Amino acid sequence: MQSFHIRYRNTQGTLMRILNAASRRALDLPAVHAEPSEHDHQVTLSLEVNQKQVGQLFREWYSIADVIKVNSGAAADTWTAHPPAGVALDEARAAARA
Amino acid sequence: MLKGADIVLKCLRAEGVELVFGYPGGAIMPLYDALEGSGVRHILTRHEQGAVFAAEGYARVTGEVGVAMATSGPGATNLVTGIADAKMDSVPLVCITGQVRSALIGTDAFQETDVFGVTLSLTKWSRLVRTIDEIPEAIAEGFYWARSGRPGPVVIDIPTDMLKAKKEFAGPVKFTPHARPADAKADGGFTDTGFIEKIVALLQQSSKPVALVGAGAKLSGAIPELRQLLDQLNIPTFATVHGLGAVPPEAAYYLGMVGMHGTRAANTALNETDLLMIFGARLDDRVTGEPTRFAPHAKIVHFEIDPAQLDRVRPCEIPVIGNLADTIPAFQAELRRHTLPDFSGWRAVACGEERAELDPRGLAQPTIRFLDELFSRLPQDSVVIADVGQHQMWAAQRYRSSSPRGFITSGGLGAMGFALPAAVGVQLAKPDTCVLCVSGDGGFQMNIQELATVHRLGLPVKMVIIDNKYLGMVRQWQQLFYQRNYAETDLSDNPDFVEIAKAYKIHSFRLNEDAMREFPVSTETGDEIDRFLRSTEPELLVFDCAPEANVFPMVPAGAALSEMLLEEEPTQ
Numbered sequence: 001m002q003s004f005h006i007r008y009r010n011t012q013g014t015l016m017r018i019l020n021a022a023s024r025r026a027l028d029l030p031a032v033h034a035e036p037s038e039h040d041h042q043v044t045l046s047l048e049v050n051q052k053q054v055g056q057l058f059r060e061w062y063s064i065a066d067v068i069k070v071n072s073g074a075a076a077d078t079w080t081a082h083p084p085a086g087v088a089l090d091e092a093r094a095a096a097r098a
Numbered sequence: 099m100l101k102g103a104d105i106v107l108k109c110l111r112a113e114g115v116e117l118v119f120g121y122p123g124g125a126i127m128p129l130y131d132a133l134e135g136s137g138v139r140h141i142l143t144r145h146e147q148g149a150v151f152a153a154e155g156y157a158r159v160t161g162e163v164g165v166a167m168a169t170s171g172p173g174a175t176n177l178v179t180g181i182a183d184a185k186m187d188s189v190p191l192v193c194i195t196g197q198v199r200s201a202l203i204g205t206d207a208f209q210e211t212d213v214f215g216v217t218l219s220l221t222k223w224s225r226l227v228r229t230i231d232e233i234p235e236a237i238a239e240g241f242y243w244a245r246s247g248r249p250g251p252v253v254i255d256i257p258t259d260m261l262k263a264k265k266e267f268a269g270p271v272k273f274t275p276h277a278r279p280a281d282a283k284a285d286g287g288f289t290d291t292g293f294i295e296k297i298v299a300l301l302q303q304s305s306k307p308v309a310l311v312g313a314g315a316k317l318s319g320a321i322p323e324l325r326q327l328l329d330q331l332n333i334p335t336f337a338t339v340h341g342l343g344a345v346p347p348e349a350a351y352y353l354g355m356v357g358m359h360g361t362r363a364a365n366t367a368l369n370e371t372d373l374l375m376i377f378g379a380r381l382d383d384r385v386t387g388e389p390t391r392f393a394p395h396a397k398i399v400h401f402e403i404d405p406a407q408l409d410r411v412r413p414c415e416i417p418v419i420g421n422l423a424d425t426i427p428a429f430q431a432e433l434r435r436h437t438l439p440d441f442s443g444w445r446a447v448a449c450g451e452e453r454a455e456l457d458p459r460g461l462a463q464p465t466i467r468f469l470d471e472l473f474s475r476l477p478q479d480s481v482v483i484a485d486v487g488q489h490q491m492w493a494a495q496r497y498r499s500s501s502p503r504g505f506i507t508s509g510g511l512g513a514m515g516f517a518l519p520a521a522v523g524v525q526l527a528k529p530d531t532c533v534l535c536v537s538g539d540g541g542f543q544m545n546i547q548e549l550a551t552v553h554r555l556g557l558p559v560k561m562v563i564i565d566n567k568y569l570g571m572v573r574q575w576q577q578l579f580y581q582r583n584y585a586e587t588d589l590s591d592n593p594d595f596v597e598i599a600k601a602y603k604i605h606s607f608r609l610n611e612d613a614m615r616e617f618p619v620s621t622e623t624g625d626e627i628d629r630f631l632r633s634t635e636p637e638l639l640v641f642d643c644a645p646e647a648n649v650f651p652m653v654p655a656g657a658a659l660s661e662m663l664l665e666e667e668p669t670q
Contacts, residue, residue, distance in 0.1 A: 059409075
């Protein structure tokens with residue numbers, strides 16, 4: 001189980017789009033906690049995901065119009081362009097081909 | 099004081115909108131009431147799906163935002179397929195839907211549908227307007243997101259009482275997005291050039307590099323830069339169905355379309371390459387074949403504007419996030435400072451005669467001969483719109499356009515019924531251009547009602563139905579993979595399309611395969627095709643195709659590109 005913290009502006013549908021990125025992959029959402037955070041909002045999700053899905057989710061969340069920042073609770077994993085934080089390329093390739 | 103409906107139209111004009119496609123109904127009536135004198139021309143289609151596909155056609159051929167309008171409930175839900183299509187194919191689209199009045203929202207009122215919820219996962223952005231004050235901002239923001247980055251669809255849902263309400267209108271507003279930490283990479287402020295030397299190093303280590311061009315090339319507007327770069331690289335190059343036209347077909351290094359019905363040469367090169375350079379393509383399964391065996395020997399360099407598209411199929415070694423209009427020139431400038439290895443040996447193999455198509459002139463396949471005749475007689479700069487199915491793949495294989503917006507089709511969603519209404523939008527955008535709509539007999543019937551739109555507007559669209567009296571592509575799969583169990587694909591009771599077109603007051607005629615058995619075709623047949631293409635009126639040509647004609651090459655679902663079928667094999 002991995003935690004993700006997504007900071008977003010609380011505009012119409014943004015939280016639903018964030019959750020949809022998980023639900024469209026048939027990921028269970030056992031824990032969702034959303035609350036105001038400073039001037040914005042933050043939602044924390046716990047998800048059972050593989051390494052390939054981590055990269056996909058980070059990128060998909062970040063492509064949502066009002067998402068500001070995406071972090072993973074596993075480490076100080078601020079979103080970076082590539083590769084997914086904490087994922088070595090060889091591992092990611094193995095996961096992608098699994 | 100202006101009504102909300104007037105404000106909507108003024109804001110549309112401020113976004114440069116001159117043309118909208120739609121179908122009226124209860125909740126959106128105030129907007130229709132305000133159309134006259136607004137400067138916005140409305141095109142009435144005969145179904146909301148026709149309206150959204152027409153708006154897509156307009157957007158795809160111009161690169162501008164297409165606008166569709168519909169009422170609440172069924173009007174809005176009839177837009178959904180077009181919205182999904184625009185999402186898949188990165189088409190800038192704004193859909194404005196009427197909603198039941200605010201007090202009734204959530205009560206399951208007559209023609210109430212939660213269109214905001216229904217379309218949430220299909221749109222880039224959407225808004226259910228709550229007050230009349232929100233209208234200018236909603237429209238400005240909607241158009242911004244439809245156009246920006248990777249373009250896509252937007253829904254703006256407006257309750258009918260907001261359209262009727264009045265307020266002082268200070269004028270349209272401009273939307274400025276909030277800055278985000280990594281936006282510089284995604285939105286074109288491309289500054290990170292550290293990757294370039296790594297790509298050059300990969301090229302220098304490579305012995306079999308290839309380039310793959312997708313829709314991002316035309317969306318970026320960087321076609322001249324891309325063509326210069328490809329000339330500079332001079333490596334075997336191929337395109338996805340939406341990348342067709344981005345590379346001049348006569349280029350010596352160009353191998354045509356890649357993927358499930360791609361050319362033998364392109365798929366073979368992709369299977370052998372050790373360095374795959376991707377320019378604006380997301381690599382869906384119709385391009386990759388079985389993803390785990392896609393380009394098995396290759397390192398990947400992926401130029402892409404949408405970070406969400408990276409690594410979906412497999413990780414790439416070097417992602418280059420940004421608009422191709424920024425990233426290609428940066429790469430090109432650096433490349434000029436280096437000497438690349440001589441790839442001529444590899445190029446000669448990849449582009450050689452031995453890998454040419456087995457039947458390049460389609461001698462065994464009269465439908466291919468017919469399409470070749472048709473395409474060879476098209477005026478320059480024509481636009482071909484293909485529906486979905488066998489005819490779509492034949493057209494993609496045979497039409498050699500050198501215009502990046504010269505071949506339009508529903509590639510990602512594969513929505514049958516797309517072509518005819520999309521052709522309406524294309525012809526309205528390009529009134530002096532020859533617009534050829536190629537459909538199958540199945541797909542044509544999915545939006546056949548738009549013949550009325552074609553007739554009403556007197557649009558000189560040239561429509562072709564490749565009539566094999568089957569749902570041909572499904573039947574082909576049934577033949578090859580389901581032991582010829584042609585379950586529910588038989589359309590032998592099709593109506594007479596020539597007579598139907600006549601009922602819509604559209605001139606129509608029929609050609610059959612026999613006309614294509616001569617090579618070259620008879621003067622009479624050639625003249626008839628020429629007259630059809632040069633007519634200033636709408637025209638329908640029904641081509642009777644052999645019922646069991648198949649599209650080859652073909653990569654079976656779940657197979658690698660290297661396992662393509664080149665011709666018919668016995669059913670197991």
